[in-house]
Amino acid sequence: MSTTPHTSPTPVTVIGLGAMGRALAGAFLGAGHPTTVWNRSPGKGEDLVARGAVRAATAEEAVRAGEVVVVCVVGYDASDAILAPLGDALQGRVLVNVTSDLPDRARAAAAWAAERSIAYLDGAVMVPTAVIGTPDALLFYAGSRESFDTYETTLRALGGRTTFVGEEPARAAVYDLSLLDFFYGSISGLIHAFAFAKAEGVQAADIAPYLDTIVGIMPPIASGSAAEIDAGSYPGTEANLGTMAASVDHILHASRARGLDVSQLEAIKKVADLAIARGHAKDDWASTYEALVKPA
Known part of the structure; x- marks a missing residue:
């Protein structure tokens, strides 16, 4: 394969026409790339065909139509089943698998x-379909640097x-799950905060305008915490774990008194207490990283 960047329109194939697969195919079409699509079940992709995509009759036909073959399905069990018989057809092409799954997969x-x-x-797609x-x-x-x-x-x-x-092929999956780990923990905390406010007679919408204060301090906290964890040194010069754990305890007790589920808060407090x-x-x-990686 040539390492010269490919700048002319590239024949691409998208396998998997769920919401994300359709968004990917639509973006390729919008950028002027000849696009072939295929889905295991029929009845998807009519809008793409109307825009100029070619619907392949079989997965092999779809693969042979593209220089770049993008797979976006529900998981690696599905992608493995689709790709298993296509080894010969994929020769000379670049296979790009943006199916979300575990690093080992x-x-x-x-x-x-x-x-x-x-x-x-x-690959890993980190945004909703509307942003594609x-x-x-x-x-x-991650994977073939030459192909990228x-x-x-x-x-x-x-x-x-x-x-x-x-080039380690699992790195994209690691980035994916790490960022989603942060997202789901954060969004769960947000919903719990709204639940606590409402349990105390305050509307969630009354709290929401002030969350930008918390959100705004997160980027420097993220970069600072990353540096400390990589260095293995955690100077509590501005706020220390003991003081913050006490705040968690206050939230925990107040939430429990209002009959809310406190399992997430209990887990946070458990890790903090172990580190202390x-x-x-x-x-x-x-x-608290030290308690997470060495829980016993």
Whole structure:
């Protein structure tokens, strides 16, 4: 494969026409790339065909139509089943699997591709469908650096924040799950905050305008905590774990008194207490990392 960046319209194939697959195919069409689509069950993609996409009759026909073959299905069980008989058809093409699953599944898929000399990129889409194709859309890729360099311009049709994170094929999946770990923990905390406010007679909408204060301090907290965790040093110069754990305890008791589910708060308090018991009371909250990675 040439390492010269591919700048002309690239024949692409999208396998999987769920909501995200349709958004990806639509972005390729919008950028002028000849696009072939295929879905295991019929009845999807009519809007794409109306815009100029070609609907393949079989998965093999779809694969042979594209230089870049993007797979976006429900999980690796589905993608493995689709791709298993297509090893020969994928020869000379770049397989880009943006199916979300576990890092080990990404490694296994990359190994399957390597055994068949198929150029492979594992990807992760970090935005909802409405953002696909915009400058703000973030997508991670890992695996074949040569393939990414060659088709980066093509892949940028899907999002302006197209990012290669390394040749180890599971890295995109690790980035994906790490960011989602943060998201789901945060959104769960948000909903619990609204539940507590309402339990005390305050409307969620009355609390919402002030959350920007908390959201605004998160970027420097994230970068600072990352640096501390990587360095293994957690100086609590501005706020220490002991003081913050006491606040968690207040929220926990107040929530329990109002009959709310407190399982998430109990888990937070448990980890904080373990870190404090190990001597981190005067350290930054980032020191709870030590309790997470060494829970016993």
